[in-house]
Amino acid sequence: MSVFLTVLSLSALATILAAVVVAADYKLNNYGICAIDINNGTRVLEVNGGSSLLTSLSSQKVFIPSACGGKATCGLCKVTLVESAGPVLPTEEPFLSGPERDAGVRLACQLKVKHDLKILIPEELFNIKQYRTRVRRITDLTHDIKEFEFELLEPGSIDFKAGQYVQVDSKPYDKVPEPVSRAYSIASLPSEKNKVELIIRLVPGGACTTFMHNHVQEGDEITFAGPFGEFYLREGGDELIFIAGGSGLAPIRSLILDILEKKLDKKMKFFFGAVRKRDLYYVDFFRELAARHPNFTYIPALSGAVPEDAWDGEEGLITDVVARHVEDAVGKQAYLCGSPGMINACLQVLGKIGFEKKSIFYDEF
Numbered sequence: 001m002s003v004f005l006t007v008l009s010l011s012a013l014a015t016i017l018a019a020v021v022v023a024a025d026y027k028l029n030n031y032g033i034c035a036i037d038i039n040n041g042t043r044v045l046e047v048n049g050g051s052s053l054l055t056s057l058s059s060q061k062v063f064i065p066s067a068c069g070g071k072a073t074c075g076l077c078k079v080t081l082v083e084s085a086g087p088v089l090p091t092e093e094p095f096l097s098g099p100e101r102d103a104g105v106r107l108a109c110q111l112k113v114k115h116d117l118k119i120l121i122p123e124e125l126f127n128i129k130q131y132r133t134r135v136r137r138i139t140d141l142t143h144d145i146k147e148f149e150f151e152l153l154e155p156g157s158i159d160f161k162a163g164q165y166v167q168v169d170s171k172p173y174d175k176v177p178e179p180v181s182r183a184y185s186i187a188s189l190p191s192e193k194n195k196v197e198l199i200i201r202l203v204p205g206g207a208c209t210t211f212m213h214n215h216v217q218e219g220d221e222i223t224f225a226g227p228f229g230e231f232y233l234r235e236g237g238d239e240l241i242f243i244a245g246g247s248g249l250a251p252i253r254s255l256i257l258d259i260l261e262k263k264l265d266k267k268m269k270f271f272f273g274a275v276r277k278r279d280l281y282y283v284d285f286f287r288e289l290a291a292r293h294p295n296f297t298y299i300p301a302l303s304g305a306v307p308e309d310a311w312d313g314e315e316g317l318i319t320d321v322v323a324r325h326v327e328d329a330v331g332k333q334a335y336l337c338g339s340p341g342m343i344n345a346c347l348q349v350l351g352k353i354g355f356e357k358k359s360i361f362y363d364e365f
């Protein structure tokens, strides 16, 4: 009997404690309706408090760039607060310079909306739209890279600059119960306004790439927002050096195709670095392009070719190959896209060749 009473009273205590926690959580996290004033009254949104500023804005169709989907690993979702909203969090610190902190810049993904806020964002972000699309075609490019062609359903066309990216939304699947949103550079031509092509490399265990590679089929509907990004063709530069690795080829392909289509008077050299032959893709595509356009040279290189690759092209790290082919920086710009390691190594080599920082543009994946 006494055991029964003890179990009963423990259960009752646990139930009361749980009720207290739920009530406290409700009380502490119930911030009611909060107003977000954007750009001095240009738009005023009313949102339920308690979510991140990034989520609150996107729920009202105001899309801030975010490549990591709110994990504070990309540092792209910067907004300026007109009035302070408390101290900068440790998760934000690595991404904010001293002057940015003084100016009230915060990461929208880390800031919880608990009261009315006044923020400033670049005007062009009001033009970013969410697109409903249908996957028209999925093509295997390598053992871990697929190309996705999306037909735009609503809105039916997109305006973007070659080099920019969209943020693709996944849907819940398997052990990933929440949708995530990740950045993917547009690989197709800006003039083809009713479609978007993306090149997506499978990251083992990655939430969005596993969804795209293993759970999306031709005919499925997918949403993405965009266009975002500062990686696009700049004024100047008679000769352009493009360097890419892996899926970093995507924005470079769009840039090269755009320049050729517009018949811009520029010489272009495209260096693509891979380890083995199985990691190369679009080789025939770029070779044919080079055969038709004397101002375009394509230089694929393998850093780990083995005899069965039967490779007779350039060999070595892409940085060494670039150093062999680019003698000086006179009249040149460089556009790089790939892993942070590849970008850093390229920045050093380009610096030694004589490139100034202002002539080098890059997107790190």
Ligand SMILES: Cc1cc2nc3c(=O)[nH]c(=O)nc-3n(C[C@H](O)[C@H](O)[C@H](O)COP(=O)(O)OP(=O)(O)OC[C@H]3O[C@@H](n4cnc5c(N)ncnc54)[C@H](O)[C@@H]3O)c2cc1C
Pocket (backbone or CB within 6 Å): 067, 074, 165, 180, 182, 183, 184, 185, 186, 199, 200, 201, 202, 203, 204, 205, 206, 207, 208, 209, 210, 229, 247, 248, 250, 251, 363, 364, 365
């Ligand atoms: C501006 C921009 C443009 C991009 N464009 C492209 C593109 O065109 N094609 C493309 O394939 N990717 C692109 N990316 C990378 C992409 O946004 C995702 O980060 C990547 O696809 C992984 O997402 P995930 O959800 O599958 O992995 P997550 O669930 O985010 O990560 C899973 C794990 O993998 C690690 N990880 C994350 N990203 C990578 C990576 N790239 N390589 C190795 N490990 C990683 C994480 O640290 C984590 O441990 C771009 C990124 C940026 C910032």
